[in-house]
Amino acid sequence: MRAIKLTIPLVLALLFGLFGFGIQYVPHPWASDTKEFISLWMRVIGGIAWILGAYGLVHLHVVRIRRSQPGWGYSLFFFAGFLLMAGTGLYNDARWFWNAQVQGAVYHHLYDALFVSTGATMFSLLGFFIASAAVRTFRARSFEATLLLIAAVVVMLGRVPLGQMISNYLPAAAEWIMLVPNTAAKRAIMLGVSLGVIATSLRIIFGLERSYLGGGD
Amino acid sequence: MSNASRTDTIIALACAGALVLINAALFAAGALPVRQGGIPDWPQTLVILAGAVMTIAIFSFLYKDNPFFRAAENLFVGLGLGVTLTVVWYNFLKPDVYDLLISPAFDPAVSVQRSDLMLLIPVGLGVMTLLRISRSYGWVSRYPIAFLVGYTAGFSIQPAIHSNILKHVQATVVPTPMHWVAWIGVAVAALLLAATAYFASRGGWAALVLKTLSLSLVGYYVLVRAAPWLSHVPVLAQAFKGLDAIVLMLGVFSVLCYFIFSLEHKGAVGAVSRLGITFLMVSFGASFGYTVMARESLLIGRFQFLLGDWLRLL
Amino acid sequence: MMRVRWSDPRLVFLLVAAAIAAALLHPVKQPIKPERAVVQVYDFVQRLPAGSAMLLAVDFDPQAKAELVPITKALLRHCLRRNLRVIGMTFWPQGAALGQSIFSVVAHEPESADKKLGTDYVYLGYKPGDMAQVITNMGENLGQTFRQDYENRPTATMPIFQDVASLKDVDYLVDLAAGGTPDAWVLFGADKYKIPMAVGCTAVIGPDMYVRLNAGQINGLIAGLRGAADYEVLLNRPDLGVGGMFAQSIIHVMIIVLVAAGNLAFFWIARRRGGSTPAHE
Numbered sequence: 001m002r003a004i005k006l007t008i009p010l011v012l013a014l015l016f017g018l019f020g021f022g023i024q025y026v027p028h029p030w031a032s033d034t035k036e037f038i039s040l041w042m043r044v045i046g047g048i049a050w051i052l053g054a055y056g057l058v059h060l061h062v063v064r065i066r067r068s069q070p071g072w073g074y075s076l077f078f079f080a081g082f083l084l085m086a087g088t089g090l091y092n093d094a095r096w097f098w099n100a101q102v103q104g105a106v107y108h109h110l111y112d113a114l115f116v117s118t119g120a121t122m123f124s125l126l127g128f129f130i131a132s133a134a135v136r137t138f139r140a141r142s143f144e145a146t147l148l149l150i151a152a153v154v155v156m157l158g159r160v161p162l163g164q165m166i167s168n169y170l171p172a173a174a175e176w177i178m179l180v181p182n183t184a185a186k187r188a189i190m191l192g193v194s195l196g197v198i199a200t201s202l203r204i205i206f207g208l209e210r211s212y213l214g215g216g217d
Numbered sequence: 218m219s220n221a222s223r224t225d226t227i228i229a230l231a232c233a234g235a236l237v238l239i240n241a242a243l244f245a246a247g248a249l250p251v252r253q254g255g256i257p258d259w260p261q262t263l264v265i266l267a268g269a270v271m272t273i274a275i276f277s278f279l280y281k282d283n284p285f286f287r288a289a290e291n292l293f294v295g296l297g298l299g300v301t302l303t304v305v306w307y308n309f310l311k312p313d314v315y316d317l318l319i320s321p322a323f324d325p326a327v328s329v330q331r332s333d334l335m336l337l338i339p340v341g342l343g344v345m346t347l348l349r350i351s352r353s354y355g356w357v358s359r360y361p362i363a364f365l366v367g368y369t370a371g372f373s374i375q376p377a378i379h380s381n382i383l384k385h386v387q388a389t390v391v392p393t394p395m396h397w398v399a400w401i402g403v404a405v406a407a408l409l410l411a412a413t414a415y416f417a418s419r420g421g422w423a424a425l426v427l428k429t430l431s432l433s434l435v436g437y438y439v440l441v442r443a444a445p446w447l448s449h450v451p452v453l454a455q456a457f458k459g460l461d462a463i464v465l466m467l468g469v470f471s472v473l474c475y476f477i478f479s480l481e482h483k484g485a486v487g488a489v490s491r492l493g494i495t496f497l498m499v500s501f502g503a504s505f506g507y508t509v510m511a512r513e514s515l516l517i518g519r520f521q522f523l524l525g526d527w528l529r530l531l
Numbered sequence: 532m533m534r535v536r537w538s539d540p541r542l543v544f545l546l547v548a549a550a551i552a553a554a555l556l557h558p559v560k561q562p563i564k565p566e567r568a569v570v571q572v573y574d575f576v577q578r579l580p581a582g583s584a585m586l587l588a589v590d591f592d593p594q595a596k597a598e599l600v601p602i603t604k605a606l607l608r609h610c611l612r613r614n615l616r617v618i619g620m621t622f623w624p625q626g627a628a629l630g631q632s633i634f635s636v637v638a639h640e641p642e643s644a645d646k647k648l649g650t651d652y653v654y655l656g657y658k659p660g661d662m663a664q665v666i667t668n669m670g671e672n673l674g675q676t677f678r679q680d681y682e683n684r685p686t687a688t689m690p691i692f693q694d695v696a697s698l699k700d701v702d703y704l705v706d707l708a709a710g711g712t713p714d715a716w717v718l719f720g721a722d723k724y725k726i727p728m729a730v731g732c733t734a735v736i737g738p739d740m741y742v743r744l745n746a747g748q749i750n751g752l753i754a755g756l757r758g759a760a761d762y763e764v765l766l767n768r769p770d771l772g773v774g775g776m777f778a779q780s781i782i783h784v785m786i787i788v789l790v791a792a793g794n795l796a797f798f799w800i801a802r803r804r805g806g807s808t809p810a811h812e
Contacts, residue, residue, distance in 0.1 A: 009359035013367030020371030032671045038368065039664035040313060041339040045361050046660070047309030048343025050301070052350065057298060077288045078295040085299025090306065098320065100683045101307045103631075109260045111628055115300055117268030118293040119593035119625075120519060121275045127516030128279055130509055131547045131782075132540040135789040139797050144498045149794075151502025152509075153787055159510055159757050161561035162780035172443030175566065177503050178741050180461050184468025185500030186742045187385055188493075191469075192476055194381035201370035201377075212366050213359045214349065279544045297625070304624040308659045372663055376718040380748065384722070388746035465745070504738045507755065511598060511734035513551075513782045514756035517775040518597020520551045531555060 010207040017205030058082075085110060151177055229283065236273060239528075240266055248529045269527040272519055314340060389469050392462075399456035403463065409434060414488075468496040543789065550785050554778035561777060565761035568744060572729045572751030573609070573765045575703065581614035583702040584695045588716060589621045589630035595709035595733050600633060601759035601772040602731040603707050607637045609766055611646050616691050618701070620655040620677065622665070622712055627657035631681050649680075649689040656681030662715040670698040670724050699724045707731040713740060717748045731758065 023031050061075035085107065090097040093105040140146040157163035158174020203209035243249055250261035274289035317333040318340075342361035349358040413427040441447060442457055474486060475493030482490045525531035565573070579585075587606065591599045610617045621630050634654040638646055646652060655677045658665050668676045673695060677686055686692055694700060704726050706716045713730045721728035727750055730740050734755030743749045753762055756779060759772030 005356040005359070009363040012360065013363040013370075016364050016367035017371035020368040021374055022371075024372070024375055032668075035664065035671070036668050036675065039660050039668055040336075041342070042365060042368075042664060043309055043660040044313050044336060044339035045343045045346060045365060047305050047313070048340065049346040049361075050305050050309075052347060054298060054302065055350065057294070071287065074284075074287045074291040077291040078298075081292040081295025081297075082299045082302075083295075085296050086302045087299075089299065089303030097306060097311070098315070098323075101303075103682050107303065108628055109263060111300065112632075113264040113267040114271060114292070115296045115625075116593040116596070116629065117264075117522070118271045118275065118289065118296065120515065120522075120596055121272045122290075122293065123594040124512070124515035124519045124597070125275065125278065127512040128544045128547055130512045131786050131789075132543040134505075134509065134786055135543055135793050136540070138790050138793065140794055144494060147495060147498040148502040148505070149790070151499045152506040153790075155503045155506030156509060156783045156787060159506065159755075160780040160783050161563050161760075161776050162784060164564055165561060169440045169443045171564065171566075173439050174506075176439050176442065176461075177499060178738065179745065180464050181468055181496050181499040182503040182738050183741045183745045184465045185472050185493075185496045186739055187389065187465075187745075188469045188472035188476070188496075190739075190742055191382060191385060191473065194377050198374055198377055198382075201374050204366060204370045212362060214355060214362075279541065300625055304627070304657065304659075308624065308657055369661060369663070373718070376663075376723065380718045380722045381714075384746050384748060385742070500738070507734040507737045509783070509786060510755050510757065510779065511737075513779060514734065514775065515595075515597045516547070517551055517555070517756070517778045517782075518771075520548075520555055520778070521597075521771065521775065524552065524555055 006210075006213070009213060010210070014205055014207060017201075021205075081114075085115070151181075225281070225283070228280070229285070232273075232277070233285075236270065240269075243527075243529070265526055269523060272523060389466050393459045394455075395459035396452050396456050398452055399459040402456060402460060406434060406438075467492070472496050546785065546789075547782065550781050551778050554781040555775075558774070558777045561780065563760055563764045563773065563776060565765050566758070568741075568752040568754075569758050569761040570751075570765065572606075572705070572731075572753055573762060575727065575729070575750060576606075576609050576613060576615070579613065579615055579702055582616060584616045584618065584691075584700060585610050586698070586701045586704045587617060587619045588704070588706040588708075588712065589619055589626065589633065590623050590706060590712040591621075591629075591709035591733075592623050592626035593629060596629060597775075598733045598756050598759065599707050599709060599731065600629075601756065601770060601775075602753050602762065603630075603633050604637055604770060605759055605762040605766055605768070605772065606705060606707070606731065606753070607633065607652075608640075608642070608768060609762070611637065611643045611651065612766075614651070615702075616650075616695075617652040618655065618691065618695070619653065621657050622662055622715075623709075624657050624659070627681065630654060631656065649684070650691055653686070653689060653691050654681045655686070662712065663719050666698070666715060666719040667723075670720065673697050673700075697724075698726060701726055704728045705731060708736065709733050710736070713743070713749070717743060722748060729753070734758075 023035060061078050063069075064072045064075045088105070088107040088110055089101075092099060092107070093102045095102055138149060138152075140149050154170065155174045155177055157166065158170040158172075158177075163170040163174070200209060204212065249265060250258040271289055271293075274285040277283055278286040314336060318329060318336060321327045321329045342364065345357045346361045347358070348354045351357075409427070409431055413424075413431045416424045416427050418424075438457075438460065442454075447454055447457075471489045471493035473493070475482075475490040475497065477486075480486050521531065576585075587603070587610075589599075589603060607617060619630055619634055621627055631654050634652060637643060638648065638652055658676065665676065674686055674692060679685055680689075698704075698720055704716065704721060706713045706728070708730060709732070713732065713736075716728065720726060728748070729751035730743070730749050731753040732740055732755075734757075737752070737754030737758075740749065740752050740754065744752050753759065756772055756775050759770075760776050761772075763769050763772045
């Protein structure tokens with residue numbers, strides 16, 4: 001039973017991993033058709049697997065309503081939003097979901113009216129919080145913190161026209177900071193992360209890394 | 218009802234009332250979108266009014282957590298799920314599964330191609346993925362996941378090595394042609410910085426003078442590139458380019474050294490790691506500056522919408 | 532009675548809101564000198580011969596529209612002005628409709644009146660699937676990857692794809708990104724098929740893109756609202772980017788002043804306490 005539950009999936013990961021690595025070196029048209037074919041399979045699996053994520057979110061809110069947990073009324077707004085968008089999307093301006101999606105339908109107006117505005121506003125809230133956090137916690141307690149503060153100030157001033165009006169040296173300093181020390185540090189981080197990703201990919205292929213398979217036997 | 222909650226209720230009602238009044242005033246003044254003939258353009262009006270109401274409901278969180286914000290937040294999550302369901306249906310499932318395998322059952326003019334029958338395999342694998350939620354049969358989902366994760370892991374190894382490692386090592390260590398003037402600059406800077414590091418721990422006037430000179434040198438090195446006369450001295454411009462390449466290489470090595478935690482950061486390794494920390498702090502400061510810029514831009518965008526598109530003040 | 536302490540974050544929120552509103556209502560014109568990385572993108576597009584194929588990957592959703600819509604519009608206007616063939620697409624499902632609306636708005640402006648859909652520009656919409664796979668497939672056969680455009684018109688007969696069979700035939704690729712898409716485009720597209728590439732991105736990921744710029748994997752970078760303003764200045768067509776610059780300047784200066792004031796207060800309090808710095812305020 002262990003073979004069916006664990007060993008065979010690990011062998012499949014090994015075979016497909018080696019296949020995925022090797023197929024990039026095959027110049028034959030068959031390789032290109034195979035890559036397209038596998039891409040299609042991954043799309044289909046991904047599309048059906050999405051149901052898992054949706055189920056998790058819906059289940060959370062259903063439980064909240066059923067058990068009358070604190071704040072259960074807000075879950076009704078969740079279902080209202082979900083049914084509104086999904087309903088208008090699948091209704092498809094009376095052409096229904098088995099036909100191609102109609103452009104300029106009610107769904108698109110609701111998308112512009114509600115989703116676009118709300119999404120943009122959710123992230124813009126961070127503008128207030130980052131200002132407040134910077135004011136309350138940004139302290140030059142040490143040499144490193146002072147360096148961070150100075151770099152942040154130079155970049156913030158150098159990247160706005162007002163900084164250029166104050167002095168031409170501010171934009172030049174900001175540009176140098178981005179092009180040299182920032183690039184150096186970010187490159188080193190990227191090299192380290194990439195080596196880690198490659199190592200993890202190899203560990204997945206050779207079965208040393210099994211956390212992606214989930215718990216159980 | 219406590220005083221605090223009574224105050225909050227009054228504020229909430231006042232804000233809701235103000236919102237209704239403002240929208241009514243805009244409508245009466247004809248400030249909202251209209252089509253030819255003065256007929257209101259309802260879709261565009263809905264976009265602006267609904268957008269304004271949702272924006273203000275979410276901004277109300279800045280005062281304190283309140284029912285308007287919670288309602289708008291949950292509505293947004295629901296909208297997002299609805300949008301994603303529509304996208305998944307029309308972009309994933311309908312063209313690749315429904316149109317090829319199911320639609321022919323309702324349309325006698327279309328038949329299922331033999332090659333499309335192969336799609337039953339990924340459909341089966343997709344259904345197997347759904348069994349992840351089952352305690353007894355969750356292991357079945359390991360098959361499609363092994364296929365997806367294994368193939369993706371293998372596929373990305375070669376591009377990651379080439380584009381994320383080799384190209385960047387090359388960009389770091391490939392020598393930039395340096396004029397002899399630049400080498401003199403490097404020698405002077407190295408001597409000065411070494412002397413500063415040596416005397417810094419001892420304190421006194423020598424340490425103070427050397428630290429000031431070092432800071433001035435670093436400041437001059439950074440700022441002189443904006444000097445208008447530099448463009449007339451190409452050898453210096455080239456020298457600075459070479460110096461930047463050396464500083465970049467030093468930075469990459471010192472930051473990589475910092476991240477080697479299997480070596481104790483003492484002596485030479487410790488000194489190089491501390492240099493790495495310096496580069497990291499400058500980089501984080503730059504990232505913070507850019508993050509502030511990004512978040513404030515988003516905020517400016519919303520204010521442009523509220524003041525411009527909604528209130529027509531811009 | 533509502534109590535407000537001097538350290539109440541809501542005071543900062545109010546100051547920020549007031550500063551932005553005041554700056555937008557009473558803007559002051561400021562000189563904007565475009566950054567070198569933005570000029571590099573502009574110059575490259577300027578040098579492309581008429582009829583060259585541009586691929587614009589509009590990889591963002593409404594959350595990032597304040598920064599990326601101005602960049603996309605400026606770039607699209609430039610491409611249409613230079614009579615380039617513009618092909619748009621996206622890997623972000625929740626931004627597909629946003630991309631379509633940008634293309635539609637810019638293509639219907641008076642200066643683009645002579646541009647035809649399917650000949651001068653097309654928006655292919657959202658392509659589902661793993662980015663690595665899709666970009667690889669685009670690199671081999673673009674028409675097979677996108678059989679229809681966003682509005683379900685078949686691409687096989689469109690003149691814009693006349694000599695653009697795959698990604699290898701694209702003359703310039705620009706990824707307008709709010710997330711990690713530039714990395715996938717570089718790894719599986721630009722580096723693999725040797726396509727010149729630039730990135731327009733939110734300022735959050737801007738610092739990371741300088742690494743690719745330095746390595747020559749991208750030949751230009753338009754980061755944040757300032758990047759959009761720079762490009763609009765180069766095009767001589769000010770829009771939302773330039774319009775937001777005064778507010779951006781004011782808010783940056785305000786934050787710096789408040790941080791400085793906070794630090795001064797912190798060290799003054801520490802001095803009064805005899806040199807010990809408080810862990811929390």
